[in-house]
Amino acid sequence: MSTTTATTSRAAPEAHGPGGLLAPGGPPRRAGPLAASAAFGWRAMLKIKHEPNQLTDVIAIPVVFTVLFTYIFGGAIGGTPGHYLTTLLPGTLVMGITAVTMYGGARLAQDVTTGVFDRFRSLPIWRGALVVGSLLGDAGRYLLAAAIVVILGVIIGYRPDGGAPGVIAAVALVIAFGLSLSWVWAATALLVRDPATVSSLGLAVLLPPTFASNIFVQPRTMPGWLQAFVKVNPISHLADATRDLMNNTAGAGGAVAWSLVATAAITLVFAPLALHLYSKQA
Amino acid sequence: MARDGPAIEARGLVKAYGQTRALDGIDLTVRRGQVFGFLGPNGAGKTTAIRILATLARPDRGTARVLGLDVVREADAIRARVAVTGQFASLDDDLTGHENLVVFGRLRGLSRGASRQRADELLAAFDLTGAASRLVSGYSGGMRRRLDIGASLIVTPDLLFLDEPTTGMDPRSQSQVWELVRQIAATGTTVLLTTQYLDEADQLAEQIAVIDRGRIVAEGTSAQLKARVGSGTLHVRLLDGQQRSQAQAVLAGTLQGPVRLGADPLTLSVLLATPADPADTGRLVGHAMTQLWRARVAVAEVTVGQPSLHEAFLALTGHPASPAAADHEDTNS
Numbered sequence: 001m002s003t004t005t006a007t008t009s010r011a012a013p014e015a016h017g018p019g020g021l022l023a024p025g026g027p028p029r030r031a032g033p034l035a036a037s038a039a040f041g042w043r044a045m046l047k048i049k050h051e052p053n054q055l056t057d058v059i060a061i062p063v064v065f066t067v068l069f070t071y072i073f074g075g076a077i078g079g080t081p082g083h084y085l086t087t088l089l090p091g092t093l094v095m096g097i098t099a100v101t102m103y104g105g106a107r108l109a110q111d112v113t114t115g116v117f118d119r120f121r122s123l124p125i126w127r128g129a130l131v132v133g134s135l136l137g138d139a140g141r142y143l144l145a146a147a148i149v150v151i152l153g154v155i156i157g158y159r160p161d162g163g164a165p166g167v168i169a170a171v172a173l174v175i176a177f178g179l180s181l182s183w184v185w186a187a188t189a190l191l192v193r194d195p196a197t198v199s200s201l202g203l204a205v206l207l208p209p210t211f212a213s214n215i216f217v218q219p220r221t222m223p224g225w226l227q228a229f230v231k232v233n234p235i236s237h238l239a240d241a242t243r244d245l246m247n248n249t250a251g252a253g254g255a256v257a258w259s260l261v262a263t264a265a266i267t268l269v270f271a272p273l274a275l276h277l278y279s280k281q282a
Numbered sequence: 283m284a285r286d287g288p289a290i291e292a293r294g295l296v297k298a299y300g301q302t303r304a305l306d307g308i309d310l311t312v313r314r315g316q317v318f319g320f321l322g323p324n325g326a327g328k329t330t331a332i333r334i335l336a337t338l339a340r341p342d343r344g345t346a347r348v349l350g351l352d353v354v355r356e357a358d359a360i361r362a363r364v365a366v367t368g369q370f371a372s373l374d375d376d377l378t379g380h381e382n383l384v385v386f387g388r389l390r391g392l393s394r395g396a397s398r399q400r401a402d403e404l405l406a407a408f409d410l411t412g413a414a415s416r417l418v419s420g421y422s423g424g425m426r427r428r429l430d431i432g433a434s435l436i437v438t439p440d441l442l443f444l445d446e447p448t449t450g451m452d453p454r455s456q457s458q459v460w461e462l463v464r465q466i467a468a469t470g471t472t473v474l475l476t477t478q479y480l481d482e483a484d485q486l487a488e489q490i491a492v493i494d495r496g497r498i499v500a501e502g503t504s505a506q507l508k509a510r511v512g513s514g515t516l517h518v519r520l521l522d523g524q525q526r527s528q529a530q531a532v533l534a535g536t537l538q539g540p541v542r543l544g545a546d547p548l549t550l551s552v553l554l555a556t557p558a559d560p561a562d563t564g565r566l567v568g569h570a571m572t573q574l575w576r577a578r579v580a581v582a583e584v585t586v587g588q589p590s591l592h593e594a595f596l597a598l599t600g601h602p603a604s605p606a607a608a609d610h611e612d613t614n615s
Contacts, residue, residue: 020407022469023438030362031391039388050376119372122336123389124362
């Protein structure tokens with residue numbers, strides 16, 4: 001290492017001493033809110049690149065639940081695995097994304113408690129950029145999870161009647177909903193300031209409504225109180241909307257409209273809250 | 283505005299954390315282009331002062347202008363022109379050295395290409411080219427510190443804050459960082475650094491403020507601070523340890539300063555008060571030696587040394603700067 005270092009430095013003598021320390025030219029224009037958020041998003045991607053095990057859940061959840069349920073329970077629940085897939089696959093798309101929404105928040109909690117946060121705060125950038133950047137990282141994860149679900153589904157025999165437009169619309173809807181949950185976890189992260197707490201809280205909050213929904217089975221055989229919950233569960237509505245779009249069964253589009261309203265409502269409450277909590281971080 | 287005004291001007295800064303007054307009324311003026319040192323023990327308030335001046339914390343009371351801009355109302359304009367290297371490395375451990383600099387370059391508003399080029403330049407200037415594509419988690423303390431300082435120089439700041447730049451470093455890394463600070467200062471950047479090492483303040487800072495328990499207890503150049511303590515220290519080494527108490531009595535009677543006994547049973551020293559006429563030091567010491575000779579105390583060796591900054595600190599605050607410095611108390615000359 002030292003040999004290469006020496007050679008390289010000698011090859012670039014102008015970089016030595018005050019010459020290399022002094023930035024060439026005058027100060028650049030400041031990074032705008034979008035550019036700063038994009039830089040933080042890119043930072044999140046670099047972190048995934050160096051620590052690919054961050055993606056374990058993003059990959060494992062869609063694969064395990066799609067394959068497991070299709071082949072083990074598919075025949076029993078839906079008559080044939082192929083038929084069951086039309087119900088299940090849009091559901092696992094929802095699950096694969098909502099179940100990993102807390103990771104961006106967990107990362108954010110880590111960022112605001114380490115030394116690097118001081119450097120971010122000392123920069124002349126829009127204060128919310130770090131939070132928005134963490135959401136961009138989340139969007140990358142969601143896109144990957146969605147791609148895995150769709151490709152895997154097609155491989156094992158799922159043929160969406162909605163075609164490419166239906167699938168794209170469904171993926172966009174689920175990602176939008178996932179991002180509204182990202183704001184929830186960002187706000188949580190800025191409140192609890194501990195990555196492990198955000199992760200375990202995320203799991204505890206997200207797992208029950210994922211199973212107590214219509215993702216895997218229709219609620220007909222469930223006890224009455226549980227049916228009542230499944231009916232109001234946002235995850236059920238989102239799963240219905242996703243099915244409507246992918247299978248082209250959207251009647252009046254009630255479920256889609258409901259999901260869009262829910263996404264907007266959650267975002268409108270938690271985005272300002274997260275940004276407010278961020279500006280209060282010392 | 284205020285192009286020629288001071289780089290930093292603070293009046294009556296107060297900051298409390300709960301019951302603790304981290305800053306208890308600080309006045310400060312730092313000239314442009316100066317290397318200014320905050321010298322004080324752990325918990326003296328150095329970091330709090332830097333955080334307020336770098337717009338990372340708000341003062342409870344008092345005002346501060348940095349580069350002519352108000353730290354509370356014009357914080358964003360200040361951020362565009364200063365850089366902070368905190369006490370603990372403000373880097374992403376899970377990114378490479380090069381990636382760290384490129385991310386900060388993008389956040390400073392450089393294009394992707396310009397960020398990469400600047401990252402290469404800085405890595406070369408800081409002798410880190412060989413480690414550019416390694417994760418920072420694998421860097422040594424010294425490498426980390428250099429990268430951290432490099433991240434502050436992506437855009438040349440008008441004012442650089444360095445919070446304890448060499449704390450916990452081995453001597454070789456320490457002298458590398460010192461050299462860097464000198465080079466940065468040579469580019470015209472004003473540097474405000476904090477340190478608990480007297481040596482470091484002595485080496486780097488043109489102007490030193492001694493800070494203790496949230497207050498500035500003394501300010502001046504290294505030489506001025508030393509002079510405030512006295513004109514120097516007289517060190518006497520005897521031939522026979524049995525005579526030390528006798529020597530102590532003679533010196534206490536002839537010189538005004540307090541007489542201290544060294545760890546070595548043959549040595550003792552006197553902090554010399556500054557006489558009205560500096561030339562008097564020689565006369566006073568000569569008189570003391572004559573009195574020792576009259577008392578038949580055999581002297582092996584006599585030296586008069588400049589007081590160390592450590593002695594200055596001890597005299598100004600009433601306690602040693604740091605435990606490490608206290609260990610050297612009797613070996614200073």
